[in-house]
Amino acid sequence: MDFRLTPEQRAFQAEVIDFIEHGLPPGWDQEFESLEDRLAVERDIMKRLAAKRWLALPWPKEYGGLGASPMQQMLFNEQMAYHGVPGTVNMGVAWVGPVVMLYGTEEQKARFLTRIADGTDLWCTLYSEPGAGSDLAAMQTRAVRDGDDYIINGQKIWTTFGHYADWGWLAARTDPNAPKHKGISTFAVKMDSPGITVRPLVNMAGTHEFNEVYFEDARVPASNLVGEENRGWYNVAVGLDFERSSIGATSNARRTVDDLVALLKERRGRTPDPIRHRMAEHAIGVQILRNLAYYIASQQEKTGIAPTREAQMAKLFGAELQQRIAATALQIFGMGGQAAPPGSRALRYQYLYLRSVANTIEGGTSEIQRTVIATRGLGLPRE
Incomplete structure (x- = not known):
């Protein structure tokens, strides 16, 4: 594979970098006192991206996108993740919208897609x-x-x-007597509907990202059923296939390695060999992961389909690499990294270390990823 960018791709990459440097709201990269403050900035960023049709970049123009190629989307995600721009990870854009385009009615397309692409919902x-x-x-x-x-x-x-989402993309069982992968349907659910209760789950890093959601006789209009009843598993599977290059994880890992290298260079004295060797290993890992991400995007560009084996490899390798980098970062700061006071540079890495535990669980555990690679990727028989 040729990893060099075309002139058009380099021009687009430069345009994205220029937007990051000059087109974002003041203070977008500061520490926010509350989730509400952060959300307000994220919504502002989403509106700015939507004005350029970048929020739903790969979507067809008639639905609010630019019909961008997988490589363009990857280049966009790479720069946004590397610079830590919030508000660009959007579930509505990533898999809800594409599934509605494929299986939704014309009324559903008109109702949902524009409001996703313009950052409203x-x-x-x-x-x-x-x-x-x-x-x-x-x-x-x-x-x-x-x-x-x-x-x-x-x-x-x-x-x-879920605590600030306008809509939920729900998979529920509509035929309890059907085989396990059948009898499931997908729905668009208004999150403020009566009978829906959202309760917080605070993670070990002390942040509120996750929630429990309870449905107690909640009514959803039948017009919100997306696709055929009892065939929702196919909608779920198709949705999970969108945007699988893992370039976001790649860029986050690369940025962390770059920042740690800069930090070590600032310090006086010699960096111990164990740390230097780990940093070298992490730099190698980042390059491997980046090459995988570029390969996946290039294959999507050629075939329209993400290569399953490589996509699973990228997810698995990236999640475990982020954990290893986070462990090294905490070691660099020593005991101060474990009890970092407010305002300390170590706080970022303390959070990264705690949050990285979830990397090998969310989106498919490492055990599941290895099983998929072994069976679907290598063709090895099950026990």
Whole structure:
């Protein structure tokens, strides 16, 4: 593969960098006192991106995007993640919108897509349950048809940003007697509907990103069913296939390595060999992960499909690399990294270390990733 960018790709990359340097609201990269303050800035950034049709960059122009190629999307995500620009990870853009384009009615496309692309509506994903995480098809949340509505009962968990989402992308069981991967349907759910309760889950890093969501006789209009009833598993699978290059994880890891190298250079005295060697290993890992991400995007560009084996490899390798980098960062700061006072440079790495535990769990555990690589990627038989 030729990793050199075309003139057009370099020009687009330069345009993105210029926007980051000059087009973002003042103070966008500061520490925010509250989630509400951060959300206000994120919404501002989303509106600025939407004005350039960059929020839904790969979407067709008629739906508010620019019809960008996978490589353009990857270059955009790479720069945004490297510079830490918030408000660019958007579930509505990443998988809700693409699935609605494929399986939604014309009324649903008109109703949902424009408001996603222009940054008006934020979406959360209502998939995982206390007994259905890696084995997602084991979900038990029920949706029962009642006239012009479906009545929803059940519990979802690990719902990222469900506490400020306008809409939820819900997978629920509509036929309890069907085989596990059948009898599931997907719905667009207004998160402020009666019968929906969102409760916070504060993670070990002390931040509130996740939530439990309870459905107690919540009514969802039948017109919000997306795709065919009982065929929602295909919608879920297709949605998970979008944007799988892992370039965001790559860029985050690269930025952390770059910052740690700069920090070590600032210090007086010689950096101990164990730290120097780990940093060298991390730099190698970042380059491997970046090459994987570029390969995945190039294959998507050629075939329109993300290569499953490489996508799983990138997710697995990237999640574990981020954990290793975070552990090295904390070691660099020593005991001060474990009890960093407010305002300390070590706070960022303390958070990174604690938050990295989830990297190998969310979006598919490392064990599941290895199983998929072994079976679907290498063709090895199951036990």
